[in-house]
Amino acid sequence: MNDQQYRQWLDQPNEQRVMLLELQHAGGVVQVADQPYIAPIADHLDDPVYEDVLIEAVGISTRIDGLIEFGDIRLRDDGGITHWLGYQFRGYPVRAYLGGMHWSRADFRLIAVATNEGIRSWERGELVCSIMDASSKLDEPIDTGTLELGGNPVPFVLGRCFNVPAYRISTQADTYRVSYLPLASVQPRDNGNAVPHAKDLANGAVTLDNHPGNASTITAAAHESHDTPMAMVAWIAAHYGIEVSPATALPDVTVGIQSSSAISGAQILEQLRDTLGAGWMIDALDRLDVRVLTAPTGEPDITLAPDDIVDGTLELDTVEPPWSALTLRWGRNDAELRGVAATIDDTDPALAARYQRAWSESTDSQALDGHPLATPVTRDTLLQVENDVAAERDRRLAYHAERRERWRVTTYVPTVTVYQSIRVGLAPIAERVGRVTAVRPQVGGKAELEILL
CATH class of the missing domain: 2.40.240 (Ribosomal Protein L25; Chain P)
Structure with a gap:
């Protein structure tokens, strides 16, 4: 059965459907169904029988805000599966398939992959397993290790960042750590002024040629190679051991994020969502799906x-309500300076001012007749280039003109x-x-x- 035939079958509400679940555990796999199903002999399966004990299949709610809701798996036990109480299901995958009563097993389609949280209850002949939210794995903080001095987390840099803290990691040399990840380039600064140094890009570190003065604040411009939304999403997916959905499509703009404390993949995705007016989710096949939310055009799907x-x-x-104005904050300064080098104050006062504030801002407004209570909106972003900011501001403002x-x-x-x-x-x-x-x-x-x- 090809995909088109399968979709046509799904569109027929009177077709008899069978839900198959395969629950992996520490000692193997158990197979259940919500109706009697035995794979045809021609399939040559080692175990063609699916136990007709599934009371309720996995209920899957997919949302573009990163949340997926799963219901419990409820299994009927007339004594035939009581021994499953001794199985270790927790942490193992559950796979759900949908097809027809008389189909070959190969024609069933995988519709969901989830993680079993283990047996939750057993009473009145009913065994219940809980299922974890598929996106919960992205809430796990990224382990960056610990700085050699001070015991704080190694700072996390992903993409291109204007100005980030640099942390001294040696008492013997003027060596500073900027990033947990390898860097494509780095430029240390003393009160905003570029200083000579030796780079250790693989370890996200620099060693200054000259010892800084007592009034010095050492920061850095840092560039890590995952500096577009697509590259960020790919890094997050790889870090958590999942794939990126082929449906993921994001604009080619320059972005960056820095954190000196614990940060998770979900937190990065939330900031990317706010940056682009996008949505993200873990889809039914356990893939990371991120897309910009746009107004439909043409005939509906x-x-x-x-x-x-x-x-x-x-x-x-x-x-x-519609937006009367939009301010996008961009080019975050993660290491604001109280004062800057005199040479910068003299030669580039705009840069000196930028070193001493957290954000640059881009604002525009629109006249909306008939909407006297239209609201002005401000959004923080990961954007780093002014032209990208202006284009995104105009797009978002137009989308919210109604x-x-x-x-x-x-x-x-x-x-x-x-x-x-x-x-x-x-x-x-x-x-x-x-x-x-x-x-x-x-x-x-x-x-x-x-x-x-």
Whole structure:
């Protein structure tokens, strides 16, 4: 069965569907189904039988805010699986497949990969396993190690940063650590003034040629090679041992982030989301998916007719007023100086001022007739280049020139996915095209959608 045939099968609400789960544990794999299923003999499987004990399949809610919700796995136990209580499921993967009652096992499609949190309860003949949020792994702080002096974390630099702290790591030499990751380039500064030095790019460090004075503050301009949104996402995915979704698409702009304290992949993604007006999630196949949220153009990817919608489920959830102005903060200064070298004050007062403030800012406004309460908005970003900032500011301001609404609706069509453009054929939004921002599957082949208009 090819992918087109599979999608056509999914679109038929009366087709009998079978959910298969494979729960790995320390000693092997157990196979369960929500209906009796035995793979055909022609499949030549070592174990073709799936135990008909699945009461409730994994409920997956995909959202573009980085959260994925999983329900429990509930298994019926009439005594045949009681011995599973001794199995070590915690930390092992759960794979969910969907297909037809009489299909070859090879034609089933993998629809979700999750991590088993282990057996949560057993009572009245029901065994329950909990499932971890797939994105929770990205909350684990990045281990950068400890500085040789002071015991603080080694600073984390990803991308290009204007001015970051440099931490002395030797009592014998004027050696300073700038970054946990290797650097592409680095320029140490004494009160903002570039100073001669020897580089150790592989270790993110520099050794000054001359001992700094008592009034000196040593900082650095640092460039780590993952300096675009796509490169950042790729680094995060690799660090946490997952893949990047092929659907990920991000603009080619220069970005950078620095942290002198613990930071996680999820925190970096949140800042990248705010930078680009994007969404991120771990998809059903355990891949990192990051995309810019844009207004739909042209014909929608999917149109829901009135018969596709569960009666009485369309409702307005939230309303965001248009933006009268937008200020993007960019080029963060992670090491503000109280004073700068006199030569910089004399030759480049604009640079001297930048060394002494946290952010540069880019602001524009728009006249919005009929919206007297339109709001001015400020966003912190990871952007580092002024031209990139102006283009992103104008794009975001144009997107928010009109009121944005979030609607909820439940549909009988189970194939809707996040980021799709969609038209819902019901008043009062029948003539509008929005974008799906969340999908929550429900029992009976239905799905609750969140739609941004």
